[in-house]
Amino acid sequence: MKKNLxxxxxxxxAAIGMASCGLDMPKETNSSFETMTVKKSDIELPYKFSxxxxxxxxxxxxxxxxxxxxxxxxTEGQQVKKGQTLFIIDSRNAQLELxxxxxxxxxxxxQENSAKLEYESNKNLFDKKIVSSYMLNNSENSYKQAQAAVxxxxxxxxxxxxxxxxxxxxxxxxxIIGEIPVRTGDQVxxxxxxxxLSGNTTMYAEFSVTEAIVEAMVQEGMKATDVEKYIxxxxxxxxxxxxxxxxxxxxxxxxxxGVVNAATGSLTSKVSFPNPDGHLYSGxxxxxxxxxxxxxxxxxxxxxxxxxxxKSQVFKVKADSTATAIDVTIQDTGNGQDFIITNGLNVGDxxxxxxxxxxxxxxxxxxxxxxxxx
Numbered sequence: 049m050k051k052n053l054x055x056x057x058x059x060x061x062a063a064i065g066m067a068s069c070g071l072d073m074p075k076e077t078n079s080s081f082e083t084m085t086v087k088k089s090d091i092e093l094p095y096k097f098s099x100x101x102x103x104x105x106x107x108x109x110x111x112x113x114x115x116x117x118x119x120x121x122x123t124e125g126q127q128v129k130k131g132q133t134l135f136i137i138d139s140r141n142a143q144l145e146l147x148x149x150x151x152x153x154x155x156x157x158x159q160e161n162s163a164k165l166e167y168e169s170n171k172n173l174f175d176k177k178i179v180s181s182y183m184l185n186n187s188e189n190s191y192k193q194a195q196a197a198v199x200x201x202x203x204x205x206x207x208x209x210x211x212x213x214x215x216x217x218x219x220x221x222x223x224i225i226g227e228i229p230v231r232t233g234d235q236v237x238x239x240x241x242x243x244x245l246s247g248n249t250t251m252y253a254e255f256s257v258t259e260a261i262v263e264a265m266v267q268e269g270m271k272a273t274d275v276e277k278y279i280x281x282x283x284x285x286x287x288x289x290x291x292x293x294x295x296x297x298x299x300x301x302x303x304x305x306g307v308v309n310a311a312t313g314s315l316t317s318k319v320s321f322p323n324p325d326g327h328l329y330s331g332x333x334x335x336x337x338x339x340x341x342x343x344x345x346x347x348x349x350x351x352x353x354x355x356x357x358x359k360s361q362v363f364k365v366k367a368d369s370t371a372t373a374i375d376v377t378i379q380d381t382g383n384g385q386d387f388i389i390t391n392g393l394n395v396g397d398x399x400x401x402x403x404x405x406x407x408x409x410x411x412x413x414x415x416x417x418x419x420x421x422x
Protein backbone atom coordinates (compact mmCIF):
# COMPACT_ATOMS: atom_id res chain seq x y z
CA MET A 49 0.00 0.00 0.00
CA LYS A 50 2.81 2.33 0.89
CA LYS A 51 4.65 1.57 -2.35
CA ASN A 52 1.53 2.31 -4.48
CA LEU A 53 1.00 5.63 -2.70
CA UNK A 54 4.59 6.66 -3.36
CA UNK A 55 4.20 5.67 -7.06
CA UNK A 56 1.10 7.81 -7.60
CA UNK A 57 2.73 10.71 -5.68
CA UNK A 58 5.75 10.54 -8.00
CA UNK A 59 3.55 10.51 -11.18
CA UNK A 60 1.56 13.52 -9.95
CA UNK A 61 4.75 15.41 -9.16
CA ALA A 62 6.15 14.64 -12.61
CA ALA A 63 3.03 15.96 -14.28
CA ILE A 64 3.17 19.20 -12.23
CA GLY A 65 6.84 19.54 -13.11
CA MET A 66 6.14 19.21 -16.84
CA ALA A 67 3.43 21.83 -16.64
CA SER A 68 5.69 24.22 -14.74
CA CYS A 69 8.35 23.81 -17.40
CA GLY A 70 5.92 25.02 -20.08
CA LEU A 71 5.39 21.62 -21.78
CA ASP A 72 1.92 21.05 -23.41
CA MET A 73 -0.09 18.07 -22.18
CA PRO A 74 -1.67 15.90 -24.97
CA LYS A 75 -5.32 16.72 -25.47
CA GLU A 76 -8.15 14.63 -26.90
CA THR A 77 -9.32 15.46 -30.44
CA ASN A 78 -12.43 14.26 -32.22
CA SER A 79 -12.14 12.84 -35.75
CA SER A 80 -14.83 12.77 -38.42
CA PHE A 81 -16.38 9.59 -39.77
CA GLU A 82 -15.86 8.84 -43.45
CA THR A 83 -18.97 9.92 -45.35
CA MET A 84 -20.21 9.93 -48.92
CA THR A 85 -22.80 11.77 -50.99
CA VAL A 86 -25.42 9.50 -52.53
CA LYS A 87 -25.51 9.45 -56.34
CA LYS A 88 -26.66 7.17 -59.13
CA SER A 89 -24.35 5.06 -61.27
CA ASP A 90 -24.21 1.94 -63.44
CA ILE A 91 -23.11 -1.44 -62.08
CA GLU A 92 -22.74 -4.97 -63.46
CA LEU A 93 -24.48 -7.68 -61.43
CA PRO A 94 -23.59 -11.38 -61.65
CA TYR A 95 -26.90 -13.25 -61.90
CA LYS A 96 -26.56 -16.87 -60.76
CA PHE A 97 -28.64 -19.91 -61.72
CA SER A 98 -28.36 -23.53 -60.59
CA UNK A 99 -27.75 -25.70 -63.65
CA UNK A 100 -27.24 -29.31 -64.73
CA UNK A 101 -25.08 -30.36 -67.67
CA UNK A 102 -26.47 -32.48 -70.47
CA UNK A 103 -24.81 -33.77 -73.62
CA UNK A 104 -25.83 -32.32 -76.95
CA UNK A 105 -26.93 -35.80 -78.03
CA UNK A 106 -27.59 -38.00 -75.01
CA UNK A 107 -28.62 -41.35 -76.49
CA UNK A 108 -30.01 -44.35 -74.61
CA UNK A 109 -28.47 -47.45 -76.21
CA UNK A 110 -30.90 -50.40 -76.40
CA UNK A 111 -30.96 -53.52 -78.64
CA UNK A 112 -33.36 -53.80 -81.56
CA UNK A 113 -33.37 -57.61 -81.36
CA UNK A 114 -33.39 -60.17 -78.57
CA UNK A 115 -30.51 -62.55 -77.93
CA UNK A 116 -27.45 -63.33 -75.87
CA UNK A 117 -24.89 -60.58 -75.41
CA UNK A 118 -21.69 -62.04 -76.86
CA UNK A 119 -19.25 -59.15 -76.51
CA UNK A 120 -18.93 -55.72 -74.90
CA UNK A 121 -16.49 -53.73 -77.04
CA UNK A 122 -16.19 -50.58 -74.90
CA THR A 123 -15.67 -49.58 -71.28
CA GLU A 124 -17.44 -47.07 -69.05
CA GLY A 125 -16.15 -43.53 -69.57
CA GLN A 126 -14.55 -44.36 -72.91
CA GLN A 127 -14.59 -41.75 -75.67
CA VAL A 128 -16.06 -43.28 -78.84
CA LYS A 129 -16.64 -42.08 -82.39
CA LYS A 130 -19.81 -42.26 -84.44
CA GLY A 131 -20.11 -45.71 -86.07
CA GLN A 132 -17.77 -47.44 -83.60
CA THR A 133 -18.90 -50.92 -82.48
CA LEU A 134 -20.22 -50.98 -78.91
CA PHE A 135 -21.92 -54.38 -78.36
CA ILE A 136 -22.31 -57.64 -80.27
CA ILE A 137 -25.39 -59.87 -79.82
CA ASP A 138 -25.48 -63.55 -80.83
CA SER A 139 -26.23 -63.44 -84.57
CA ARG A 140 -26.68 -67.17 -85.29
CA ASN A 141 -30.48 -67.10 -85.26
CA ALA A 142 -30.51 -63.95 -87.37
CA GLN A 143 -28.11 -65.59 -89.84
CA LEU A 144 -30.36 -68.67 -90.12
CA GLU A 145 -33.40 -66.44 -90.66
CA LEU A 146 -31.56 -64.64 -93.45
CA UNK A 147 -30.60 -67.92 -95.16
CA UNK A 148 -34.18 -69.18 -94.91
CA UNK A 149 -35.49 -65.91 -96.34
CA UNK A 150 -33.06 -66.15 -99.25
CA UNK A 151 -34.17 -69.73 -99.95
CA UNK A 152 -37.82 -68.64 -99.95
CA UNK A 153 -36.91 -65.88 -102.35
CA UNK A 154 -35.31 -68.36 -104.76
CA UNK A 155 -38.43 -70.53 -104.63
CA UNK A 156 -40.65 -67.53 -105.27
CA UNK A 157 -38.49 -66.48 -108.21
CA UNK A 158 -38.77 -69.98 -109.71
CA GLN A 159 -42.52 -69.91 -109.24
CA GLU A 160 -42.66 -66.49 -110.85
CA ASN A 161 -40.64 -67.70 -113.82
CA SER A 162 -42.98 -70.70 -114.34
CA ALA A 163 -46.07 -68.49 -114.08
CA LYS A 164 -44.55 -66.07 -116.56
CA LEU A 165 -43.85 -68.85 -119.10
CA GLU A 166 -47.37 -70.20 -118.74
CA TYR A 167 -48.89 -66.75 -119.16
CA GLU A 168 -46.81 -65.96 -122.25
CA SER A 169 -47.67 -69.36 -123.74
CA ASN A 170 -51.40 -68.92 -123.18
CA LYS A 171 -51.19 -65.45 -124.65
CA ASN A 172 -49.72 -66.85 -127.90
CA LEU A 173 -52.32 -69.59 -127.96
CA PHE A 174 -55.08 -67.08 -127.31
CA ASP A 175 -53.89 -64.99 -130.24
CA LYS A 176 -54.23 -68.13 -132.40
CA LYS A 177 -57.65 -68.73 -130.87
CA ILE A 178 -56.55 -72.06 -129.43
CA VAL A 179 -57.31 -71.27 -125.74
CA SER A 180 -60.11 -69.30 -124.18
CA SER A 181 -59.89 -65.90 -122.57
CA TYR A 182 -60.61 -67.60 -119.22
CA MET A 183 -57.39 -69.59 -119.41
CA LEU A 184 -55.45 -66.50 -120.44
CA ASN A 185 -56.83 -64.44 -117.57
CA ASN A 186 -56.27 -67.26 -115.11
CA SER A 187 -52.63 -67.61 -116.13
CA GLU A 188 -52.15 -63.85 -115.94
CA ASN A 189 -53.51 -63.79 -112.40
CA SER A 190 -51.19 -66.64 -111.43
CA TYR A 191 -48.26 -64.68 -112.82
CA LYS A 192 -49.22 -61.57 -110.81
CA GLN A 193 -49.56 -63.65 -107.66
CA ALA A 194 -46.12 -65.08 -108.27
CA GLN A 195 -44.72 -61.57 -108.68
CA ALA A 196 -46.32 -60.56 -105.37
CA ALA A 197 -44.83 -63.62 -103.70
CA VAL A 198 -41.40 -62.59 -104.97
CA UNK A 199 -41.87 -59.09 -103.53
CA UNK A 200 -42.85 -60.58 -100.16
CA UNK A 201 -39.87 -62.95 -100.19
CA UNK A 202 -37.54 -60.06 -101.06
CA UNK A 203 -38.98 -58.03 -98.19
CA UNK A 204 -38.34 -60.95 -95.82
CA UNK A 205 -34.71 -61.09 -97.00
CA UNK A 206 -34.29 -57.34 -96.41
CA UNK A 207 -35.84 -57.64 -92.95
CA UNK A 208 -33.55 -60.54 -92.07
CA UNK A 209 -30.54 -58.50 -93.20
CA UNK A 210 -31.64 -55.61 -90.99
CA UNK A 211 -32.09 -57.92 -87.99
CA UNK A 212 -28.67 -59.40 -88.62
CA UNK A 213 -27.23 -55.87 -88.71
CA UNK A 214 -28.95 -55.10 -85.39
CA UNK A 215 -26.81 -57.79 -83.75
CA UNK A 216 -23.88 -55.37 -84.02
CA UNK A 217 -24.70 -52.19 -82.08
CA UNK A 218 -22.71 -49.10 -83.08
CA UNK A 219 -22.46 -45.56 -81.73
CA UNK A 220 -25.01 -43.23 -83.31
CA UNK A 221 -23.02 -40.16 -82.17
CA UNK A 222 -19.53 -39.42 -80.94
CA UNK A 223 -19.33 -39.12 -77.19
CA ILE A 224 -18.67 -40.70 -73.80
CA ILE A 225 -19.91 -44.14 -72.71
CA GLY A 226 -21.89 -44.06 -69.49
CA GLU A 227 -22.59 -46.86 -67.02
CA ILE A 228 -22.85 -50.36 -68.54
CA PRO A 229 -25.25 -52.37 -66.33
CA VAL A 230 -25.08 -55.59 -68.42
CA ARG A 231 -22.42 -58.30 -68.70
CA THR A 232 -21.29 -60.69 -71.40
CA GLY A 233 -23.66 -63.66 -71.55
CA ASP A 234 -26.76 -61.75 -70.44
CA GLN A 235 -29.98 -62.20 -72.36
CA VAL A 236 -31.00 -58.82 -73.76
CA UNK A 237 -34.08 -57.51 -75.52
CA UNK A 238 -35.39 -54.17 -76.86
CA UNK A 239 -36.41 -53.37 -73.26
CA UNK A 240 -32.82 -53.69 -71.97
CA UNK A 241 -30.78 -50.49 -71.53
CA UNK A 242 -27.19 -51.31 -72.43
CA UNK A 243 -25.69 -47.88 -71.66
CA UNK A 244 -26.08 -44.13 -72.11
CA LEU A 245 -24.01 -42.46 -74.80
CA SER A 246 -23.44 -38.77 -74.17
CA GLY A 247 -22.48 -36.71 -77.20
CA ASN A 248 -20.05 -34.40 -75.42
CA THR A 249 -18.41 -32.28 -78.11
CA THR A 250 -20.95 -29.62 -77.14
CA MET A 251 -22.65 -29.57 -73.74
CA TYR A 252 -25.88 -27.90 -72.66
CA ALA A 253 -26.37 -26.39 -69.20
CA GLU A 254 -30.07 -26.35 -68.41
CA PHE A 255 -31.39 -23.91 -65.80
CA SER A 256 -34.68 -22.32 -64.76
CA VAL A 257 -35.59 -18.68 -65.34
CA THR A 258 -38.09 -17.43 -62.76
CA GLU A 259 -41.33 -15.75 -63.66
CA ALA A 260 -40.02 -12.56 -62.02
CA ILE A 261 -37.34 -12.27 -64.69
CA VAL A 262 -39.89 -12.97 -67.42
CA GLU A 263 -42.22 -10.33 -65.97
CA ALA A 264 -39.33 -7.86 -65.96
CA MET A 265 -38.77 -8.60 -69.64
CA VAL A 266 -42.45 -7.92 -70.33
CA GLN A 267 -42.32 -4.64 -68.36
CA GLU A 268 -39.41 -3.57 -70.53
CA GLY A 269 -41.72 -3.95 -73.51
CA MET A 270 -40.35 -7.19 -74.91
CA LYS A 271 -42.62 -9.05 -77.32
CA ALA A 272 -42.68 -12.74 -78.22
CA THR A 273 -41.18 -11.89 -81.60
CA ASP A 274 -38.22 -10.24 -79.84
CA VAL A 275 -37.15 -13.32 -77.84
CA GLU A 276 -34.61 -14.51 -80.41
CA LYS A 277 -33.04 -11.05 -80.63
CA TYR A 278 -33.00 -10.85 -76.83
CA ILE A 279 -31.27 -14.23 -76.53
CA UNK A 280 -28.69 -13.20 -79.13
CA UNK A 281 -27.93 -10.03 -77.16
CA UNK A 282 -27.39 -11.80 -73.82
CA UNK A 283 -23.85 -11.74 -72.40
CA UNK A 284 -21.57 -14.77 -72.37
CA UNK A 285 -22.16 -17.18 -69.49
CA UNK A 286 -19.68 -18.80 -67.09
CA UNK A 287 -20.09 -22.26 -65.59
CA UNK A 288 -18.89 -22.69 -62.00
CA UNK A 289 -18.53 -26.27 -60.79
CA UNK A 290 -19.61 -27.35 -57.31
CA UNK A 291 -16.07 -27.15 -55.96
CA UNK A 292 -15.80 -23.54 -57.13
CA UNK A 293 -13.71 -24.28 -60.24
CA UNK A 294 -14.53 -22.01 -63.17
CA UNK A 295 -14.84 -23.78 -66.51
CA UNK A 296 -12.42 -22.00 -68.89
CA UNK A 297 -14.73 -21.81 -71.93
CA UNK A 298 -17.63 -19.34 -72.06
CA UNK A 299 -21.15 -20.36 -73.10
CA UNK A 300 -24.01 -18.71 -74.95
CA UNK A 301 -27.76 -18.88 -74.26
CA UNK A 302 -29.38 -20.74 -77.16
CA UNK A 303 -32.98 -21.27 -76.11
CA UNK A 304 -35.78 -20.22 -73.78
CA UNK A 305 -38.89 -22.41 -73.65
CA GLY A 306 -42.18 -20.71 -74.37
CA VAL A 307 -44.20 -22.50 -71.67
CA VAL A 308 -44.04 -21.87 -67.92
CA ASN A 309 -43.67 -25.02 -65.83
CA ALA A 310 -46.82 -25.13 -63.68
CA ALA A 311 -45.01 -26.91 -60.83
CA THR A 312 -42.01 -24.59 -60.59
CA GLY A 313 -43.39 -21.37 -62.10
CA SER A 314 -40.33 -21.01 -64.30
CA LEU A 315 -39.06 -21.30 -67.85
CA THR A 316 -36.24 -23.61 -68.92
CA SER A 317 -33.24 -22.11 -70.65
CA LYS A 318 -30.16 -23.72 -72.21
CA VAL A 319 -26.59 -22.46 -72.44
CA SER A 320 -24.31 -24.12 -74.98
CA PHE A 321 -20.69 -24.76 -73.92
CA PRO A 322 -17.89 -26.08 -76.15
CA ASN A 323 -16.23 -29.17 -74.68
CA PRO A 324 -13.04 -29.70 -76.73
CA ASP A 325 -11.13 -31.38 -73.87
CA GLY A 326 -14.02 -33.52 -72.61
CA HIS A 327 -13.91 -32.01 -69.12
CA LEU A 328 -17.68 -31.59 -68.92
CA TYR A 329 -19.84 -34.65 -68.31
CA SER A 330 -23.55 -35.17 -68.64
CA GLY A 331 -25.30 -34.94 -65.27
CA UNK A 332 -22.81 -32.74 -63.37
CA UNK A 333 -24.28 -29.79 -61.48
CA UNK A 334 -23.00 -26.28 -60.99
CA UNK A 335 -23.87 -22.62 -61.30
CA UNK A 336 -24.39 -20.49 -64.39
CA UNK A 337 -23.17 -16.92 -63.88
CA UNK A 338 -24.26 -14.19 -66.28
CA UNK A 339 -23.38 -10.48 -65.87
CA UNK A 340 -26.25 -8.04 -66.36
CA UNK A 341 -25.88 -4.26 -66.26
CA UNK A 342 -28.07 -2.24 -63.88
CA UNK A 343 -28.19 1.36 -65.03
CA UNK A 344 -28.86 4.53 -63.06
CA UNK A 345 -29.11 2.97 -59.59
CA UNK A 346 -27.93 4.03 -56.11
CA UNK A 347 -24.90 1.98 -55.06
CA UNK A 348 -23.32 2.24 -51.60
CA UNK A 349 -20.62 0.18 -49.85
CA UNK A 350 -21.72 -2.66 -47.60
CA UNK A 351 -19.79 -1.00 -44.74
CA UNK A 352 -22.42 1.76 -44.76
CA UNK A 353 -25.27 -0.64 -43.97
CA UNK A 354 -26.21 -1.84 -40.51
CA UNK A 355 -28.14 -5.14 -40.52
CA UNK A 356 -30.69 -5.47 -37.72
CA UNK A 357 -32.51 -8.79 -37.92
CA UNK A 358 -35.06 -8.34 -40.70
CA LYS A 359 -34.23 -4.75 -41.65
CA SER A 360 -31.32 -2.69 -42.92
CA GLN A 361 -30.34 0.85 -41.91
CA VAL A 362 -27.89 3.55 -42.90
CA PHE A 363 -26.92 6.65 -40.93
CA LYS A 364 -27.83 9.85 -42.74
CA VAL A 365 -25.86 12.96 -41.80
CA LYS A 366 -28.08 15.92 -40.92
CA ALA A 367 -27.23 19.60 -41.31
CA ASP A 368 -25.93 19.82 -37.73
CA SER A 369 -23.41 17.01 -38.46
CA THR A 370 -25.32 14.48 -36.36
CA ALA A 371 -26.38 11.07 -37.63
CA THR A 372 -29.86 9.63 -37.78
CA ALA A 373 -30.73 6.05 -38.72
CA ILE A 374 -33.08 5.49 -41.65
CA ASP A 375 -34.46 2.21 -42.99
CA VAL A 376 -33.46 1.20 -46.50
CA THR A 377 -34.25 -1.61 -48.92
CA ILE A 378 -31.15 -3.27 -50.31
CA GLN A 379 -30.33 -5.55 -53.22
CA ASP A 380 -27.17 -7.64 -53.13
CA THR A 381 -24.80 -7.01 -56.04
CA GLY A 382 -23.01 -10.33 -55.62
CA ASN A 383 -19.56 -8.71 -55.60
CA GLY A 384 -19.17 -8.83 -51.81
CA GLN A 385 -18.54 -5.07 -51.60
CA ASP A 386 -21.65 -3.08 -52.52
CA PHE A 387 -25.42 -2.94 -52.12
CA ILE A 388 -27.98 -1.39 -54.45
CA ILE A 389 -30.47 0.79 -52.57
CA THR A 390 -33.95 0.44 -54.02
CA ASN A 391 -35.76 2.49 -51.39
CA GLY A 392 -34.93 4.87 -48.51
CA LEU A 393 -32.22 7.14 -49.95
CA ASN A 394 -32.26 10.01 -52.41
CA VAL A 395 -29.60 11.46 -54.63
CA GLY A 396 -27.65 14.12 -52.71
CA ASP A 397 -28.11 12.55 -49.25
CA UNK A 398 -24.95 12.36 -47.17
CA UNK A 399 -24.39 9.12 -45.26
CA UNK A 400 -21.74 7.49 -43.07
CA UNK A 401 -19.81 5.28 -45.48
CA UNK A 402 -17.41 3.52 -43.10
CA UNK A 403 -17.86 2.45 -39.49
CA UNK A 404 -21.65 2.69 -39.47
CA UNK A 405 -21.81 -0.09 -36.87
CA UNK A 406 -20.04 2.22 -34.40
CA UNK A 407 -22.46 5.15 -34.80
CA UNK A 408 -25.36 5.81 -32.42
CA UNK A 409 -28.52 7.82 -33.01
CA UNK A 410 -27.88 11.57 -32.69
CA UNK A 411 -24.11 11.21 -32.47
CA UNK A 412 -22.02 13.94 -34.03
CA UNK A 413 -20.05 12.41 -36.91
CA UNK A 414 -18.44 15.43 -38.59
CA UNK A 415 -15.90 17.70 -36.91
CA UNK A 416 -14.21 20.72 -38.57
CA UNK A 417 -10.47 20.43 -39.00
CA UNK A 418 -8.43 22.64 -36.63
CA UNK A 419 -7.01 25.74 -38.29
CA UNK A 420 -3.26 25.45 -38.52
CA UNK A 421 -1.25 27.99 -36.55
CA UNK A 422 -3.87 28.51 -33.87
